[in-house]
Amino acid sequence: MGSWLLGTPDEGIRVQRIRVQSLLTVPLVVTNLLGILIVILLISVVVPGPSVLRSEFALLNFVVVPVYVVFALFVGVTWGTRRLVADLRWATEGRTPTEADRKAAFRAPGRLTRMQSTLWALGVLILTPLYGLVDIDVVPKVAFTIAFAGATACSFCYLFSEFALRPVAARALEVGGHRKLRTIGLTGRTVFAWLLGTGMPVVGLMTIAIFSFIRETSATSLAVSILAIGGASLCFGLLLILVSVRATAAPIRSVQQGMARVAEGDLAASVVVYDGTELGALQSGFNRMAEGLREREQIRDLFGRHVGRDVATNALARNPELGGEECDAAVLFVDIIGSTGLTAQRSPSDVVVLLNRFFSVVVEEVDRRGGFVNKFEGDGALAIFGAPVTVDDAAGHALAAARAIRERLAVDVPECEAGIGVAAGRVVAGNVGANERFEYTVIGDPVNEAARLSELAKSESGHLVASGRALDAAGPDERQHWTTTGETTLRGRTEPTLVAVPR
Incomplete structure (x- = not known):
């Protein structure tokens, strides 16, 4: 909320109501006092002119004025409370505000200020004629001092009430944003602070100068007036500017803190929108930006889960196009043995659970060795090593991943066995499909060869075979774990393939 005095947005409605009422009543009463x-001080010491401390003014000074002060304070507190309760009933009852309720919430500081101004103006209209009945010469002095002090008090009342009502403004903005809100705006707030902190004192000094021409005033009295009003303008003007600047800086500071959290990777960051000026739009804009970043990260994560992290990174880094490029890669194909029997003996939900356990092993071992699973085809999976990211010793990594998958499946998923085939060679890696819908894949003889080797592996004792070309392309550390068993012509191929199995 920009201040510890305002509590937190998630505190209870009753606590928030008491806090807001206290922050409104106490500062406004103190300000008016x-x-x-x-x-x-102005009327008795500062402003030149006939003194009002004479005995003929005793009834006014000690009876009429105190009575009106008590009356004005009582009316101000009760009137203001009733007005606020009527305008903000939706907030005290915890209801969702309507458009009229939202507008009333942002009009509340202005209404309170107009109420205070009415009581001060009534004081001018009542007290000035009464003092004039005793001595007509004190009329300008009385009218000026009450009007000057009233304008200063009302200006502080507006800024304080706007501050105290931030929690209500936050709830109103949370529902409907900044649409059709009438507030004084950032420019109006700045001009308001200058006018009352600087403009009014200057007008006061000019008025005293005019009085000195109309009625002869001593140099000492004039100097006292100038020094007193000048000192008051310095103090109250500075205070007004500080209050206005803090009201302006608080939303900016909240956005800065939110940006710092986003920079640290916390995309759940958001700020409370409580300012009805352009700064509130800035807070809303930050929240929309953070929401967009969260959605983008979710899409990136989902995209990476579907096509692979490396493919997703490449697609986001450059505009993907149809077609591909030739490269050397290794291909691993794994397929469950007897999947038809599994589906016949188990319920569909049990089959899905089993497949997820099976694919988890495949994905973990492939990722651990720098490859990525390009496709899930029913109860089989196609993994690629060397594309789209170049991997040193792609064939060696593919062979090592195949051995690890076989060992882990026997322990983690003993309910099923799988045939695993590994091949390596020249492939075309890229996007295949249409402009509206395509996918990243690899095409080439090693892909077909790996699929046929996985079929062959289902009839081998270890259920894992690799091509001689994959073994030749692998590094010596991995090659030592394999041995060739002879040549065979795979289904759909014309040339024989040298077959290798783990030692």
Whole structure:
């Protein structure tokens, strides 16, 4: 919320209501009492003119003025409370605000300020004529001091009430955003602070100068007036600017903190939108940006799970096109033995659970050795080593992954056996399909050879065979684990294939 005084957005409605009511009542009462104190100081010491501390003003000074002050404070508190309860009933009851409720929430600071201004203006209209009945010469002095102090007090009332109502504004903005909200805006807030912190004191000094021409004033009295109003303008002007700047900086600071969290990788970061000006739109914009990043990361993760991390990274790094390029790669094909019997003996849900356990072993071992599973084909899987990312000793990695898969399947998934075939050679790796829908794959003789070798492996004792070319392409460390058993002509091929099996 931009301040520890405002609590947290997730606190209870009752606690939040008490907090907001306290932050509204106490500062507004204190501000108006300070305004009354300013009137007393200005009218008795600062502003030149006839003194109002004479005995003929005793009834006004000690009876009428205190009575009106008590009356104004009482009316201000009760009137303001009732007005706020009416405008913000949806917030105290925990209801979702309507469009009218949202507008009323952002009009509340202005309404409170107009209410305060009405009471100060009523004071001018009542007290000035009463003092004028005693001495007509004090009328300008009384009217000026009450109006000057009232304007200062009302300006602080607006800024304080806008601050106290941030939790309500946050709930209103959470529902409907910044559509059709009438607020003074960032420019209006800045001009407002300058006008009341600088403009009003300057007008006051100019008014005193005009009074000095109309009624002769001593140099000492004039100097005291200038010093007092100048000092007050420095103090109150600085305070107004500080309050305005803090109100402006708080939303920016929240966005900075949110950006820092995003930079650290926390894409769940969001900020509370509580400002009705352009800064609130900035907060909303950050939340939309963070939401877009989260969606993009989810899509990236889902994309990577479907096509493989390396394929996804390449696709995001450059515009994918139909076609491919030739490269040397190794291909591993694994297929469950007797899958028809498994599906006949088990329920579909049990078959899915079994396949997921089976494919988990395949994916983990392939990923561990730098390959990626390009396709899941029913109860089989096609893994590629050397494309799209170049891998040193792709054939060696494929052969090692095949041995590891065979060993792990026997332990982790003993319910089924699989035939595993490994081949290596020249392939074309790229995107195949149509412009509207395509997929990354490899095409070439090693792919067909690996599929046929996996069929052959189902009838071999170890259920794992590789081509002689894959063995020749592998490094010596992996080659020592294999031995050739002779040549065979695979189904659909015309040339014989040298077959190798693990030692």
